[in-house]
Every structure is written in C-alpha cells, then in structure tokens.
Amino acid sequence: MDVKLETSWDDLPLMANTSHILVKHYVLDLDVDFESQIFEGTIVLFFESRNRLEKQSGSTKETCRSESNEACRFSTPEPCHSPVTDTRTSSSKTGYNDFAICGKGEKDTSGKDGNHDNPEQASGISSSKYCCDTGNHGSEDFLLVLDCCDLSVFKVEEVDVAVVPGIETFTGSSQIAFVSEELRNQIVHELVTLPADRWREQFDYYAHCSQAPGCGELLFDTDTWSLRIRKTGAQTATDFPHAIRIWYSTKPQGRSVTWTSDQSGRPCVYTMGSPVNNRALFPCQEPPVAMSTWQATVGAAASFVVLMSGENPAKPTQLREGRASWHYYVTMPMPASTFTIAVGSWAEMKPEICSSEDLAAETSLTPSEADFRCVGVCGHMEYPCRFQNPSATTQEVIPHRVFAPVCLQGACYETLLPLVRPCLSAAHSVLGTHPFSRLDILVVPANFPSLGMASPHIIFLSQSVLIGMNHLCGTRLCHEIAHAWFGLAIGARDWTEEWLSEGFATHLEDVFWAKAQQLAPHEAWEQQELKADLRWRCLQDEVRNYPEEMQVLRPNKEKTGHVSDSGSSVIKHGLNPEKVFMQVHYLKGYFLLRFLAQRLGDDTYFAFLRKFVHTFHGQLILSQDFLQMLLENIPEEKRLDLSVENIFRDWLESSGIPQLLPDQLVLLLEHLLEQKTLNPRTLQSLERTYQLSQQDAEVRHRWCELIVKHKYTKAYKDVERFLQEDQERSQRDSFPCMCTQPWWDRGRVDAGRQRKGNGAAEASSVHTTVLLFPRLPSPGLMEHVVPLCRPGLTASGRRVRIGSPSWGEGTSVTGDESRLRYIGKAAVHFAYGCSGYFLESQGAPELVSWDHGHHLICFSRSFQKDSAGLC
Numbered sequence: 001m002d003v004k005l006e007t008s009w010d011d012l013p014l015m016a017n018t019s020h021i022l023v024k025h026y027v028l029d030l031d032v033d034f035e036s037q038i039f040e041g042t043i044v045l046f047f048e049s050r051n052r053l054e055k056q057s058g059s060t061k062e063t064c065r066s067e068s069n070e071a072c073r074f075s076t077p078e079p080c081h082s083p084v085t086d087t088r089t090s091s092s093k094t095g096y097n098d099f100a101i102c103g104k105g106e107k108d109t110s111g112k113d114g115n116h117d118n119p120e121q122a123s124g125i126s127s128s129k130y131c132c133d134t135g136n137h138g139s140e141d142f143l144l145v146l147d148c149c150d151l152s153v154f155k156v157e158e159v160d161v162a163v164v165p166g167i168e169t170f171t172g173s174s175q176i177a178f179v180s181e182e183l184r185n186q187i188v189h190e191l192v193t194l195p196a197d198r199w200r201e202q203f204d205y206y207a208h209c210s211q212a213p214g215c216g217e218l219l220f221d222t223d224t225w226s227l228r229i230r231k232t233g234a235q236t237a238t239d240f241p242h243a244i245r246i247w248y249s250t251k252p253q254g255r256s257v258t259w260t261s262d263q264s265g266r267p268c269v270y271t272m273g274s275p276v277n278n279r280a281l282f283p284c285q286e287p288p289v290a291m292s293t294w295q296a297t298v299g300a301a302a303s304f305v306v307l308m309s310g311e312n313p314a315k316p317t318q319l320r321e322g323r324a325s326w327h328y329y330v331t332m333p334m335p336a337s338t339f340t341i342a343v344g345s346w347a348e349m350k351p352e353i354c355s356s357e358d359l360a361a362e363t364s365l366t367p368s369e370a371d372f373r374c375v376g377v378c379g380h381m382e383y384p385c386r387f388q389n390p391s392a393t394t395q396e397v398i399p400h401r402v403f404a405p406v407c408l409q410g411a412c413y414e415t416l417l418p419l420v421r422p423c424l425s426a427a428h429s430v431l432g433t434h435p436f437s438r439l440d441i442l443v444v445p446a447n448f449p450s451l452g453m454a455s456p457h458i459i460f461l462s463q464s465v466l467i468g469m470n471h472l473c474g475t476r477l478c479h480e481i482a483h484a485w486f487g488l489a490i491g492a493r494d495w496t497e498e499w500l501s502e503g504f505a506t507h508l509e510d511v512f513w514a515k516a517q518q519l520a521p522h523e524a525w526e527q528q529e530l531k532a533d534l535r536w537r538c539l540q541d542e543v544r545n546y547p548e549e550m551q552v553l554r555p556n557k558e559k560t561g562h563v564s565d566s567g568s569s570v571i572k573h574g575l576n577p578e579k580v581f582m583q584v585h586y587l588k589g590y591f592l593l594r595f596l597a598q599r600l601g602d603d604t605y606f607a608f609l610r611k612f613v614h615t616f617h618g619q620l621i622l623s624q625d626f627l628q629m630l631l632e633n634i635p636e637e638k639r640l641d642l643s644v645e646n647i648f649r650d651w652l653e654s655s656g657i658p659q660l661l662p663d664q665l666v667l668l669l670e671h672l673l674e675q676k677t678l679n680p681r682t683l684q685s686l687e688r689t690y691q692l693s694q695q696d697a698e699v700r701h702r703w704c705e706l707i708v709k710h711k712y713t714k715a716y717k718d719v720e721r722f723l724q725e726d727q728e729r730s731q732r733d734s735f736p737c738m739c740t741q742p743w744w745d746r747g748r749v750d751a752g753r754q755r756k757g758n759g760a761a762e763a764s765s766v767h768t769t770v771l772l773f774p775r776l777p778s779p780g781l782m783e784h785v786v787p788l789c790r791p792g793l794t795a796s797g798r799r800v801r802i803g804s805p806s807w808g809e810g811t812s813v814t815g816d817e818s819r820l821r822y823i824g825k826a827a828v829h830f831a832y833g834c835s836g837y838f839l840e841s842q843g844a845p846e847l848v849s850w851d852h853g854h855h856l857i858c859f860s861r862s863f864q865k866d867s868a869g870l871c
Helices: 181-192 195-208 354-361 406-431 471-482 499-516 521-545 577-581 584-600 602-616 623-632 644-652 662-675 681-689 697-709 713-725 727-732 751-756 779-785 818-830
Strands: 012-014 021-033 038-048 145-146 151-159 214-219 220-224 227-230 243-250 256-262 265-269 291-301 304-306 317-320 323-335 341-344 347-349 400-404 441-442 452-455 458-461 490-492 568-569 619-621 736-744 765-773 846-849 855-863
Touching: 012 584, 021 195, 038 181, 151 458, 181 195, 195 291, 291 304, 291 341, 304 323, 317 452, 323 341, 341 400, 341 490, 347 406, 400 406, 400 452, 406 441, 406 471, 406 602, 441 568, 452 471, 458 471, 458 521, 471 499, 490 499, 499 584, 499 623, 521 584, 584 602, 584 644, 602 623, 619 623, 662 697, 681 697, 697 713, 818 855
Parallel strands: 021 291, 400 441, 441 458, 490 619
Antiparallel strands: 012 568, 021 038, 038 243, 145 227, 151 214, 151 243, 220 227, 256 265, 265 341, 291 323, 304 341, 317 323, 347 400, 452 458, 736 765, 765 855, 846 855
C-alpha cells in the first residue's frame, strides 16, 4: 500500500513511480517554433523495471523499499459517466476512443488535456479520475506515472523495437520468428545494459529504435502534475512496454522554458532553472534516483544556434532550405532535471591566439578514444567514466566555447574569455579530474533570474557579471564550474538537501578564484576573510527576515531520502516564491564547510575532498554520506566533539546560526583586543563561557593575544600549549606561528658571551619567543606592547637591536645584528613544522618587518642553559 504524501501549498510533488520502473534513456526529436512559442515533436523513453535492476554499489543505502509484483499494481479508477464531448482524433485500431488523443500540431483550446483546474487535483497526489468509460480493461493494470505539467500530450504508443535491422543480435538468435511483448522488453533490457565500452553502438540502436513504427497506442491521462499511462493486460512493471513514444508540444506559458528576446532584440528561448524543473519541457521521471542518459535532435531556423547539455560540440545539419538540426548526447547517467537547452542567435567568441600547448591541453577526449581500464574502482553504475581515463585525469583545461548575443561580444572578449582557462585550471588543481569532457558558456538574456546556472557541459551566466572589473565574473564562473563536481557529478539524493550543491560551490568558488588569480597565500587569506565577513552579514539578514522553517538545511530530518512505496515524494517549500531569493542553503552550507576546513586544516580537508569526489562521482548522496566519510578519514585527535549527530543538530536540522561559530568567536576576540583594559575576572568568565582553550587555532591565537596583552597569568598554560601543539599547522599561513629558539648560534658569536664580555656561553643564554604573523596583529596589542621599528634602526632602551631583515646565508654579521639575523632564520625554520618552548617574557617585545609581508614579535629572557627546553 502506498504511503499517503502530505503536501502544503508550496511543496513540489515528484509523482513518478520510480520504485517500480526507471527511465534509462531519452531520445528527443523536437522542432522549435518561435512564432507559436512552442517545442513540438516526440520523446521516446526506454525503461527497465526495478526488479530487473541490480542493486547499485556504494555506501548510500537504498531508501526505496523493494516491492513485490503485487505492490506494483494499481487498480483502475471507477469510470466517470460524464459524456465525452471532445472530438479530437483517437485510435480506431485499438479501440482507445475513450481517451483523448490530440493530433500533432493542433492547438489545445479545451483545457482538457490534463492541466485541470480542479482544486482536488491541484496537489497531484490522489489517483487520477478518468472522466470517460474505460471499458472492461481489468482491475489490476500497471500504471506508469511520469512527471508532467504545462504540456499538450497528443498520443502515446508502444515502439516496435523488434523491427529494427540488426536488433536480433540482442535476442540470441539469427532471426526473429515471433514477436511478443516479452521479446520486445528483453531487447530493451539487453540494450540498456550494454557495457560502457559499447556506448556508441548502444546510442546508434537507441536512435534507430526511436524511429521504429508504433505497435499499439496506450491509454493515458494527465492531471496537474503527472502523465499517467497504462496498457490493457500489462499487470506489472515487467509486463509494461519498455519503449514508448509520446507525441506532445510545450505551451507558451510553460514554466520550464522562457521565450524572450536577447539584448540585440532577437528571439530566443532557454530553460531557466524553474522550480518545476523540466516537466514542462518533456514528460520525464524527475526524482533524482531516475538517473538516465539522453540524446536529442532539435530543428530550428538556420539562423539560430542550438546549445544543449551534451558531450559533443554539435554542428548544424542542413534539413531543407532555411532549416537545420542540431544533435547532442550525454553518456553519463544524470537526473532529467539537469537537462538544459538554449536556442537563439548566439555569436561564438574564440580566442585570438591559441598556442600549441593550449591546443594539446584542450584536446577533446571522446569516450570512444578513452582507455577505460580502471585507474581506480568507481562506485557508480557503468558508463564511460573520465575518472577511469588516464588522459582525462591530467587534463587541466577541458575544451570550451563562449557564446553571447551579438551586442555583448566586446564585453565577453574583454572580461569573460580571458578567465575561462585559469578558472578551469584552478578547479582541476583543487579537485582533480574534470567530470565532463567539454564546456559551453552562454551569456543569457537580461531577464535571466540569477547570476548563473550550471548544467552538464553548459553554464549560463547573467550579463551582470560582465560589468565592471572581472571579480564578479571570475567568482561566479568559479561557482558554476564547482557545480560540475558538486551538484552534477555528485548529486543530492533528496533535493531538500540543497546545501550539498550550493554550499560546496560557494565554499569552492573562493578557493578556485584565489588560485585563478595566482594570489600569494596571505593575499588569498585576506580576500577570503573579507568574503566571509560579507557573507556573515548576509546570513544574519536571512535569519532575521525569513521564516524559521525555511532556514533548515535538512527539513525532513530522519526521513530525508525517504519516498513513498511507489517512489513519489515532495520537495518541501519547492514552490515557495520566497525561496528564489533566499541564500541560506548557500551561506549556511558555506559556513559549515568553512568550519570543517578550519578544524581539519586546509591540507587535510582538501585532500579528503579529492578522495570524496573520486569515491562518489556519478552517484547520489545524502548529508550523512559526506559527514561519515569525513569523520572516518581524519585523525581522532582532530575530531574532538565532531560527530554526524552533532553536526545534524547544530547545523542541518535547526534554524538560525549555530551559537558562536569559530568565525564569530574570532570577531568577538578581535573586538576585545581593541579594548585597553580587561580585568582578570572578565577574562576568566570569557574562558569558561566559550571554552576558548578547546577551540580551533584561529580562536586560540586571539585568546593568547589577550592573555599576553593583559598579563592573565592563570592562562599562560594555554599559550604554552599553543606553542607546543600548533607549529605544524602554521604552514596554512592563516594564523600566526608562535615559536621559541635559543639565542646562541653554534659557531657564531654567542649573544650571552657578547653581553658578558668573556663569560661562557654555557653559563647563561637568552631564549626568544617569536610570533610569526601573516598580517599585523591587532591594533590593541600593537599599541600596548609593540614599538614599531624600521629595519636598520636601534630601539633605544630595548634589549634587542633591530637589524636588517635580509637573513641570508653567508652574510657577515657582528654584534647585536647577528642575534636578530639568527632569530629570523629560526622563525623561517619554525614556520615549517618545528615545535617550540615557551618562556614568560620579561620586558617589552620588538616588532620586526619580515619578507613576504610577515611580521615577527620577539620576547627575550635570560636563563640558565641547563634549564632550557631545546627544539
């Protein structure tokens, strides 16, 4: 018995019964009619029943129950005895005149093609009421349910795949003597399960089968959200025809596509990332689990360019005078919602100069040319995978094209085109293998509702990114490129977990963009900190201005990924108009990933991310898949209080912002460092309330500054711990390195001996605590204890003379300068992993400018060598 779905007015229903039968491949054959503003033609769907599919390997558990044949059966609704007044064409051969079948090309003006205004059917959850006499068709026919809205469906028929020349090879015999439904379904089964290295043969047969004649029309009906199809006598999904053809057209007001004019005033049409996805473009199975391949041929006037999600850079084929067709295909199974199309008078921008090295780097590697002997074991269903192609794994820049309306060519040449190569290369340097073999980038018309949208092999960008400097264009391009990995190659099993796509893309765009600009580490850190501050303010606004239930990243909680027995489900708030303007999935997801990266350290985190991508590409995931693998792959000492349950509770299943994130604590401590005085009681309360000694290194560094500034002696142990335990992490260059070093230099003039005249170095020496900052410390600390001295000047009254900061080997130095030179070299050494020894400072520290924008703060104290802790 199917589970009743509870929906509200703003939920999006996914109606397809994917627990019983799955679409494995679509073949679309459409014409674009700009005068009528419709796509019209056919779509052929190739199915596989779920009880014939092998369970997919991978760590994500199936959330759908396994149904028996009985669970796959639907009772035929009681007939409605309202008279049929529709005079549209119906089939006389099969006697299906009880169901309305429109002739191709006729305008539907009756409103009876299934887009009902009946409020009882608005949710699309209840069984369809067939308002006609269905006759004696039995009570146990299987009902195929497809997601569909805003479409005029004219005819549905079974495809006779058995008549295709050469198809007998899939039957195990030299010729076909008798054709049965079982034989046709067996042929389709053999076709959809061909191994990946025979993909070209497979797609050729798909194309031939899509042109085969029909062998019987099927009963169908539509309601607000679905197209329902059945065949008399087919009682299970296994018995139902596994290849069907649907004749249909879109509607001008259909919500999946936008008919408009580009910036040059020429007509165009494109998919817009609608909340209803692609169900108003073609009938399909929209639940993410229905991962399929596709091929599409689109005819248009010869003056138009057709761009589409496709692995091949299609070129037009002349049909007749003034008409041309474009053919694209995709061999990587993905949800139907990722399909994208754009037709318009686009102009292509080509680089003026392309070196031989660039051409070699961008050579397109088609699946047929790839060596698919495994580089590593993949967990996805079989397809020609680039992660198993040694040549693809080293391809830093994939082939790409840039298109735009004619009037924007100049802006694209100036702003966009120069950024594509460095951004693609940066993405490869961070995550490795590009999941897709090529990329088209299109600057879409001015009414596009967002700054960008990513789909397989194609990115849409708003014209807004071309205005001004290249920063917005670069960051947005990086964001959409990041979706190739997170959102497309790795998708969310439950669409309510949008953060798995947008949170990752937002976090990665900063990393990609910094590498594309070739920023120094401290420059990248500064840029990313500024972006974090801006996003923090934006997230605070979101939390204040939007309902709490829409701030939750995992609204279904423990039911996330669950579906009804048939496979249908709902997307919470999927149709809420406010959701279009919200960024909480972007921002809250971003801050969660930033928190995890800071806790683990960038090197550890991004090494894990590359491993995660290699493990889960080509698959669907839930939040726990990412979090469990993350925690399993990090050392226990870095986990501290991290657990999947805690992250669910604090980040994903609650509204608002987790109480005092590390970034918030850093801002709080930075503010306190600007205060001239803080009494010990305040510092003690601060330490206990926020458990500062247990926070990450960013927070503990600021806490150490407060300790030193206000001489809070009770917490000196925290400074000592920071010095001893966090040296190896200073390579990140995102927080200061604090370290110590003996003042003597083996083989050099000992500082203690110089100070004592002819005294022995063994009697006394000086230890120095060095704080290495990637930026100047807070103004409060500077003002309180640090005299800013330029290199080459003497700090009068201080123990240490400020010498030249150019601490090169072999430089002849004498006197007090040698001590500072040695400190400088020691600090450089410490920055790459040496542990330290802390001694309380006596006297004011000195600040020394160091190469590469760093700064040293040096504390000194005399002590006996025998008591010294050496590195």
